[in-house]
Amino acid sequence: MSNNPPTERSIQGKGVVPGSGITGEKAGTGGDGKSDSYAAGGPLAALFEPYNVKSLHLRNRFAMAPMTREMSPTGVPTPENAEHYRLRAEGGVGLLITEGAYIAGTASGHRVSVPHLTPRSADGWREVVQDVHAAGSAIIPQLWHVGALRGTTSPLNPGVAPQSPSGIDLDGKPLGQPMTTGEIDAVISSFAEAAALAQQIGFDGVELHGAHGYLLDEFLWERTNKRSGAYGQRTRMPVEVVRAVRSAVGDDFAIVFRFSQWKANRYQERIATTPRELENVLTPLVDAGVDVFHPSTRRHWLPEFPNDDPTLSLAAWTKRLTDKAVITVGSVGVHTEFRGAGATAEKIPVVIPESPEERLSYLANQFAAGEFDIVALGRALIADPMWVSKVRTGQFDSVTPFDKNHHALSGA
Ligand SMILES: Cc1cc2nc3c(=O)[nH]c(=O)nc-3n(C[C@H](O)[C@H](O)[C@H](O)COP(=O)(O)O)c2cc1C
Secondary structure (H helix, E strand, O other): OOOOOOOHHHHHOOOEOOOOOOEOOOOOOOOOOOOOOOOOOOOOHHHHOOEEEOOEEEOOOEEEOOOOOOOOOOOOOOHHHHHHHHHHHHOOOOEEEEEEEEOOOOOOOOOOOOOEOOHHHHHHHHHHHHHHHHOOOEEEEEEEOOHHHHOOOOOOOOOOOOOEOOOEOOOOOEOOOEOOHHHHHHHHHHHHHHHHHHHHHOOOEEEEEEEEOOHHHHHHOOOOOOOOOHHHOOOHHHHHHHHHHHHHHOOOOEEEEEEEEEEOOEOOOOOOOOHHHHHHHHHHHHHHOOOEEEEEOOOOOOOOOOOOOOOOOHHHHHHHHHOOEEEEEOOOOOOOOOOOOOOOOOOOOOOOOOOHHHHHHHHHHHHHOOOOOEEEEOHHHHHOOOHHHHHHOOOHHHOOOOOOOOOOOOOO
């Protein structure tokens, strides 16, 4: 694969990024900052091609990553939510993945102003979906159960105990009781009901939140899944969720599964330390009916298993191992890596290409090498809803850069 990772030279140099066709100073703009060379045959042009996966019909390869906002005071999306997503759709984003939305159940959530995806919130979501569709984009909800991360002091449904595979938190410390099989069955049903409701509302697919140390990830991770019996088999519960969702929504409705190596504020943790282990996680999910994988990484260019391959990212490995559609993500269009409040310092060196333009040239190379199908952006789209259309027309100079001091970072 000819996709060289950013080097000191390409990161620090101001000249042409090797193999990209993009210059470091004013990428693809011809110097005036206004050329449309990206759309018209430039290095990013392929990312502006349409893409279809089952019920997902996308006008381009850009997605908005799911981002918790806490702007739904009663758990029901408001017109403000609809406007938030509509603006990004009008800004050219092909696929909106909503903020995490709680499935039914008193222990599924932890914060009061996070929206739910239950019959009570259906009308609020319908308005969001209609507005996004009217602006020409597709939209899917992220279905969420927070598991042990509910803790013991959550303001939502106070007094209700957290649910987790083994009655332990992400550090392995005791927290509540292990879920009974009856409770697990109820959560599986809630995921399926939420997916069926999403389909009824008019969403274009669903994303299952299996990342960042929340409930489905707690089943996937050996530190938090100490069960014996069927659900001690780490993929079993997420697989049952995918199966139940598939059976509720039929064959054509796209199911996206988000997973991650890292856990909330624990960036060194992993569910798979080798490609073989990753394959063992992903293959049963493929067999259960996942259409699209969304491996959540904080830097899309970092190699995942450098001893096996010096360049392949987690997205690239996921593509190679599953042959399914894959969404890449992580620090596209921003200068700093994603780090939640309270995160521990990292020991690995963080190599960040100097400019968003250089980052994009590397992204274009990854795409050309077939490493992913869709790219999700988080913070860049918080800062500038028009990011996609500005990049398409080469207007880098007018992009509003993300600044964590100016832009709310409430979620995880
Ligand atoms: C404010 C904020 C809220 C987030 N909420 C969620 C969430 O609800 N679900 C999720 O899977 N990831 C969540 N994330 C992670 C993002 O989806 C994304 O993976 C991360 O921001 C890295 O992408 P970026 O570097 O383009 O920002 C959140 C990130 C931010 C900044």
